[in-house]
Amino acid sequence: MMISKEEKFKLILLGHSEAGVGLMTDLINESFGISQFDVVKNVDLPDCYFVPSLYDIHYFSDREYDFEANKPFMVQFGVQQSHIRFILFQHFNELGGISQEDYIPVRHRLSYVAPSASYQEGVLIEPQAVVSSFSRLGFGVSVKRSASVGHHASLGDFVSINPAAVLSGYVEVGEGSEIGSGAVISNNVKIGKRSLIGAGSVVTKDIPDGVIAYGNPCKVVKENSIWKDV
Structure with a gap:
């Protein structure tokens, strides 16, 4: 920009x-x-x-x-x-x-964003992050260092992808959700709105709105109460 x-x-x-x-x-x-x-x-x-x-x-x-x-x-x-x-x-x-x-989008010069990918205002794309072909990043999205967003992924507003997390192809992440460091999200998985995926988790199935989920395989553990009063 x-x-x-x-x-x-x-x-x-x-x-x-x-x-x-x-x-x-x-x-x-x-x-x-x-x-x-x-x-x-x-x-x-x-x-x-x-x-x-x-x-x-x-x-x-x-x-x-x-x-x-x-x-x-x-x-x-x-x-x-x-x-x-x-x-x-x-x-x-x-x-x-x-x-x-x-809001200005901040994309570090050592990141890679595919020509066919798109992002809105207020995004942050850190060094060594990868945003693959035809991915869409909403307003205020944060893709941290060494994280990878797969092709045709869709990230809602205010989503955070933490360091070294890997999103495979056609993954959808709902508004306000956070993906923990080193988590791996399999192809075609949908993460609901305002949910938290714990660090190192392996997610092979869809995760609903408003929950905390973690583990290998990733399972819902409890409500994500941090959004309760927002």
């Missing part, structure tokens, strides 16, 4: 966690050359550590930030978890009028 000279001046991160801010500042700097960031916090937590010689980072509360004055600048999420990204999108859409079109 091309961004204008004005947009290159800085980028806004919405929400913050140590992992999220640290990861996004490095990836955005490598991808776009941006070194100035505004981090807008929706909760009163300590500022995250950063290296002053690398980046110029300013922290703001969501109530004090001037969203209108900063409309020219693109945004991304400053957190990693699917349900938190969902909450933050709703919050900043209502508070600051931030829409999906304002």
